[in-house]
Structure formats: structure tokens, C-alpha cells
Amino acid sequence: MNDAPAGNFIRAFVQQDLASGRLEGRRWSGAPGPAADHESATLDPARIRTRFPPEPNGYLHIGHAKSICLNFGLAADFGGRCHLRFDDTNPTREEQAFVDAIIDTVSWLGFQWADDQESNLYFASNYFEHLYRFAETLIVAGHAYVDSQSPDEMREHRGTLTEPGRDSPFRDRDADENLRLFRAMRAGEFDDGAHVLRARIDMASPNINLRDPVLYRIRRAHHHRTGDSWCIYPMYDFAHPVGDALERVTHSLCTLEFEDHRPFYDWLLARLAEAGAFDAPLPRQIEFARLNLSYTVMSKRKLQELVRHRHVDGWDDPRLPTLAGLRRRGYTPAAIRDFCERIGVTKSDAWIDMGVLEQALRDDLEDRADRAIAVLDPLRLSITNWPADRIEACHAPVHPRMPDRGRRTIAFDGELWIEREDFVETPPKGFFRLYPGNRVRLRYGFVIECTGCEKDANGRVTRVLAEVLPDSKSGTPGADNYKVKGNLHWLSISKALPAEFRLYDRLFVEAQPDAGGRDYLTTLNPDARRFVSGFVEEGLADGDPHTPYQFERHGYFVGDDGDSRPGALVFNRAVTLKDSWAKRR
Numbered sequence: 152m153n154d155a156p157a158g159n160f161i162r163a164f165v166q167q168d169l170a171s172g173r174l175e176g177r178r179w180s181g182a183p184g185p186a187a188d189h190e191s192a193t194l195d196p197a198r199i200r201t202r203f204p205p206e207p208n209g210y211l212h213i214g215h216a217k218s219i220c221l222n223f224g225l226a227a228d229f230g231g232r233c234h235l236r237f238d239d240t241n242p243t244r245e246e247q248a249f250v251d252a253i254i255d256t257v258s259w260l261g262f263q264w265a266d267d268q269e270s271n272l273y274f275a276s277n278y279f280e281h282l283y284r285f286a287e288t289l290i291v292a293g294h295a296y297v298d299s300q301s302p303d304e305m306r307e308h309r310g311t312l313t314e315p316g317r318d319s320p321f322r323d324r325d326a327d328e329n330l331r332l333f334r335a336m337r338a339g340e341f342d343d344g345a346h347v348l349r350a351r352i353d354m355a356s357p358n359i360n361l362r363d364p365v366l367y368r369i370r371r372a373h374h375h376r377t378g379d380s381w382c383i384y385p386m387y388d389f390a391h392p393v394g395d396a397l398e399r400v401t402h403s404l405c406t407l408e409f410e411d412h413r414p415f416y417d418w419l420l421a422r423l424a425e426a427g428a429f430d431a432p433l434p435r436q437i438e439f440a441r442l443n444l445s446y447t448v449m450s451k452r453k454l455q456e457l458v459r460h461r462h463v464d465g466w467d468d469p470r471l472p473t474l475a476g477l478r479r480r481g482y483t484p485a486a487i488r489d490f491c492e493r494i495g496v497t498k499s500d501a502w503i504d505m506g507v508l509e510q511a512l513r514d515d516l517e518d519r520a521d522r523a524i525a526v527l528d529p530l531r532l533s534i535t536n537w538p539a540d541r542i543e544a545c546h547a548p549v550h551p552r553m554p555d556r557g558r559r560t561i562a563f564d565g566e567l568w569i570e571r572e573d574f575v576e577t578p579p580k581g582f583f584r585l586y587p588g589n590r591v592r593l594r595y596g597f598v599i600e601c602t603g604c605e606k607d608a609n610g611r612v613t614r615v616l617a618e619v620l621p622d623s624k625s626g627t628p629g630a631d632n633y634k635v636k637g638n639l640h641w642l643s644i645s646k647a648l649p650a651e652f653r654l655y656d657r658l659f660v661e662a663q664p665d666a667g668g669r670d671y672l673t674t675l676n677p678d679a680r681r682f683v684s685g686f687v688e689e690g691l692a693d694g695d696p697h698t699p700y701q702f703e704r705h706g707y708f709v710g711d712d713g714d715s716r717p718g719a720l721v722f723n724r725a726v727t728l729k730d731s732w733a734k735r736r
């Protein structure tokens with residue numbers, strides 16, 4: 152990662168805003184509130200304020216990471232603060248468990264919202280009272296009215312993209328009647344859906360979002376934080392700008408589909424500012440392109456479906472693009488942050504290849520991961536001239552380019568595991584590994600010469616036989632006497648630890664699983680996960696899920712945080728050493 156903040160249009164926007172002096176003189180009381188709360192406070196120590204506003208209705212995915220890195224990154228680069236705000240205004244789909252998981256994930260990614268003075272952990276549901284009062288403010292000023300049309304009638308009056316809408320027959324109710332009805336809505340005097348509160352803007356606007364959008368609806372639903380104290384809930388488009396303004400957010404970043412909502416965002420805050428609820432500078436909404444990643448799906452609805460219908464094991468299934476899944480698979484926070492840096496921030500939608508994410512992980516783990524040996528598809532190799540009971544200690548670097556990380560010791564004896572694919576009876580052209588008559592080096596150990604093999608009744612090789620060249624040990628002067636082309640990894644059968652390896656692949660076989668309205672479930676990759684049993688070297692006995700390893704030739708692995716334990720090791724392959732997907736297709 153480079154130190155200089157990478158350029159993007161949002162950064163340029165913020166820079167201009169700062170240079171223009173627009174943001175100067177902002178006061179901040181230390182907690183969210185309307186203008187009156189901040190008026191007599193000190194100047195805001197934060198030069199800008201951004202926020203990451205997840206709805207706690209699911210787990211975060213790699214697309215959210217883009218937003219997190221952008222919002223927290225901007226705040227860090229410009230001497231600002233980034234708030235973590237739960238946009239929990241839709242009670243039916245939200246849960247405390249999601250709140251906890253999101254907090255855990257954002258911290259894991261390496262970002263902090265709190266400092267000595269401020270917690271900066273906020274909940275839109277804490278703003279319900281403010282929101283209610285602002286709704287009354289709008290009613291009094293003539294900017295909102297209670298509409299009593301049925302949902303069907305409302306839909307019919309809304310018009311279409313090409314036809315203007317028509318006014319509701321209730322649009323001209325006076326402020327007093329609106330206030331009375333709205334208070335009665337809050338008091339629970341009406342059934343769900345009997346009335347809504349709408350902004351009074353323009354039913355003929357070419358922008359449908361300005362055709363008197365709904366601000367409040369009646370909904371008797373239990374909220375995970377406010378319980379049953381409310382039976383009316385604010386709409387997202389009303390709650391979001393208000394939350395931003397209460398928190399004195401300067402730059403409110405969101406994805407492109409909200410571009411058409413910006414006029415309402417600005418309209419609403421301008422009306423509330425006129426009424427004295429907020430003062431300048433008001434937050435500004437800026438849109439950027441959402442992340443689309445090939446061979447996976449990112450919408451919470453689809454992820455939820457995959458989990459609920461058990462196409463995967465849970466939200467943290469390593470095949471999923473959820474941050475919990477990527478974490479369990481072995482992705483590091485640094486790799487994810489680096490990925491977000493590499494893809495940048497633009498104003499046009501594009502698909503990013505899964506290979507870009509994988510490469511970011513390889514680049515991070517190349518230095519970070521200790522080297523180790525694993526045999527994933529074991530075949531027995533017997534060295535027939537090895538003295539019984541002799542065990543020879545062999546040494547290998549923990550990291551080949553960083554000698555200061557030390558050496559590991561691997562026991563060598565006469566009964567070893569090698570990879571099944573490293574032996575053939577009749578070698579194809581260019582095969583340099585084991586076949587009868589050929590010599591190879593057992594890496595960090597000795598040169599051996601293959602003398603034959605044993606097979607079972609089905610002709611399957613059960614054991615390879617070889618003889619050692621006793622003066623060929625790596626690191627001894629004799630080693631140079633032997634020039635061999637093959638270099639195999641191996642483990643002593645008596646010392647190796649059994650382990651399960653979970654090998655992952657693309658979750659979908661199509662790059663854009665849901666392209667053209669296709670049912671994405673029909674493109675699920677049945678081979679996206681494979682479990683194999685093999686062995687790892689003796690030093691890995693604790694199966695620590697937090698230490699990544701490069702298993703030579705096989706890729707980067709980490710112990711499974713959940714299933715791996717001493718005596719029953721389970722390793723997830725985070726990523727292979729090279730991108731082989733393109734070649735296999």
C-alpha cells in the first residue's frame with residue numbers, strides 16, 4: 152500500500168470543500184443533535200465527518216468493505232472522524248445479533264470510530280424522537296401532510312417515468328388537521344396502513360422521488376432497540392438525511408442508486424434548516440459505484456437465501472463473500488484494505504474480477520505466512536536402504552527470504568508420505584518427479600532413486616519404493632554431487648500430523664451469476680468446496696486459526712476458526728499460489 156492517499160473524485164470533492172472554507176466554523180457538542188445543541192459548543196475538532204451506515208439486517212460483505220474503507224479512510228486522511236451508525240429504522244428485519252457481528256467485523260478490518268472524546272457509535276433508532284419532532288415541524292410549515300389513500304390509490308396517483316403523478320385528494324388538509332392526525336397515528340389510534348405522512352413537494356416532478364415521498368408509516372412491529380414504544384416508523388429517505396445532519400456529517404457517501412434520491416435529501420435538509428432545526432453547512436450526499444465482484448453475489452437478500460436454504464453452511468461459510476466468510480477462509484484485514492485501495496472509487500459501475508481480490512491476499516501473505524509442508528493426497532514412500540530406527544533431523548527456513556525468522560526441524564526417516572501425483576509408473580514427456588529409475592531430491596533432505604512400486608488388486612499404487620543416496624543430504628558438501636530436476640515435499644509417517652484440508656473454489660461457475668435476470672442459483676458451482684485428508688508437519692500441532700501458512704506448492708492456508716483443534720486439525724485454503732481459474736475453464 153502506498154502512503155499517499157490515492158486520488159479519486161470523492162477525495163477531490165472533499166479537498167475542494169475544505170479549500171472553499173464552506174466547512175469552517177462548524178460547531179460540535181460532542182454528540183448528535185439539532186442546531187440548538189451545537190450552537191454554543193466549541194469548534195468541531197474533526198475537519199470532516201463521514202459515516203458508515205449499515206442496516207443491521209445481515210452480515211457485511213466485501214462490498215461493504217469498500218464503503219468502510221472509503222468512509223474511514225477519508226476521515227483518517229483529512230483529519231476527520233468516521234461514525235459507525237446503524238440505520239435501524241426498519242424493525243421487521245433487524246436484529247441485535249447483526250449489530251454485534253457488524254461491530255466485530257468493522258473492528259476486525261482495523262477501523263475505529265471512538266476516540267478519547269467521542270464514542271461515534273450511533274443508532275438511527277435513537278433519533279426517533281427527533282425525527283418525530285421534525286416531521287411535526289414540516290407539517291406546521293406546510294411541507295408535509297397526512298395522506299389517507301389506500302396503497303393502491305397512492306400507487307395509481309404516483310404516475311410513471313413518462314407520466315406525471317396526480318395530487319391526492321388529501322393533499323390540501325390544513326396544518327392543524329395534519330398535526331392532529333399525525334399525533335393520532337403516533338398514539339396508535341389507527342390500523343397499520345390507514346394513513347401515511349408525506350412530504351408536500353410536487354406530484355408532477357420528473358423525479359419520482361420528489362412526488363410527495365412518504366415520510367412515516369404506521370407499522371406495529373417490535374423494534375430490537377426501542378421495543379414497542381413506536382407504532383409509526385420513519386422511512387429511510389427521511390431518516391437518513393436527518394441522521395447525517397444530527398451527527399454533523401459533512402460528506403454522506405452512498406452508492407449510485409441513491410443519485411435520484413439526492414434532490415429529496417437536499418430538499419428535506421433545506422426545509423429543516425429554514426425551520427431552524429439545522430444550520431449550515433449541511434451534509435452533502437456523494438454517490439459512488441458499488442462493488443460487483445465476479446463469480447459471486449453480493450446482495451444481502453441473495454446471501455440470506457444461500458444461507459437460509461443451506462446452499463452454504465452459514466454466514467461465515469468460507470465460500471461466501473461475507474467478511475465473516477472471508478475471515479474464516481483466511482483473508483487478512485490488510486489484504487481486504489489493499490484490495491479496496493486497488494479497485495479505487497469511481498462513478499460508473501463495473502465488475503471487478505475475483506482474481507484481483509485473490510492477488511491482494513497473495514501479496515499480503517507472501518511475506519506474512521510461515522512456510523510449512525502439507526501432503527494433501529498422501530502416498531507411502533519406503534526407503535528400503537534406510538537403517539531401521541534412524542531419524543535424521545532436516546532443516547528448512549520458516550521463510551525463504553527472511554532468514555531471521557529462523558528454521559524449522561523436520562524429521563526424516565525411512566517411511567514417508569509424498570503426494571500421490573508425484574509418482575507415475577510410466578512418465579509422460581517432461582515429468583521430472585518419481586518414476587522407476589529416476590532420481591529426485593526430497594526437499595531439505597536427501598536424494599533418492601526410485602526402484603519400483605507396489606499395487607493393490609485394482610492396480611492402484613499403494614507404496615513407492617526407493618533407495619537413498621546417503622551422502623546427498625541438503626546443506627552438506629555431498630549435496631552438490633547430485634543434479635536432479637525433481638524436488639518433492641514429504642513428511643515422515645511417524646511424525647506427521649493428520650489434518651483435514653478444505654479446498655475452496657468460485658461459488659458460481661458464471662462470472663455474473665445473475666446476469667440477464669438468470670436465476671443465480673442455477674449457476675452454483677457444485678465443486679466450490681472439497682474436503683481432503685492428509686498430513687502436516689509436526690510443528691503445526693496447535694492448529695491456531697490465526698497463523699497463516701504457505702503449504703509449499705498448495706497455497707495459503709489457515710486453521711479453521713471453529714472446527715480446528717489440537718488432535719483434529721482442519722485447514723482452510725485461503726488462496727492458491729497462482730490464479731488457475733482461467734486456465735481450467
Ligand code: ATP
Nearest residue numbers: 204205206214215217218405406441442449450451
Ligand atoms: P444490500 O443491497 O447488499 O442489502 P445495502 O446497501 O442495503 O446492501 P446497507 O447495510 O444499507 O446494505 O449498506 C451500508 C453501506 O454500505 C451503504 O452506505 C451502502 O451504500 C454500502 N454498500 C452496500 N453494498 C455495497 C457495495 N456492493 N459496494 C459498495 N458499497 C456498498
Ligand code: MG
Nearest residue numbers: 204205206238
Ligand atoms: Mg441499504
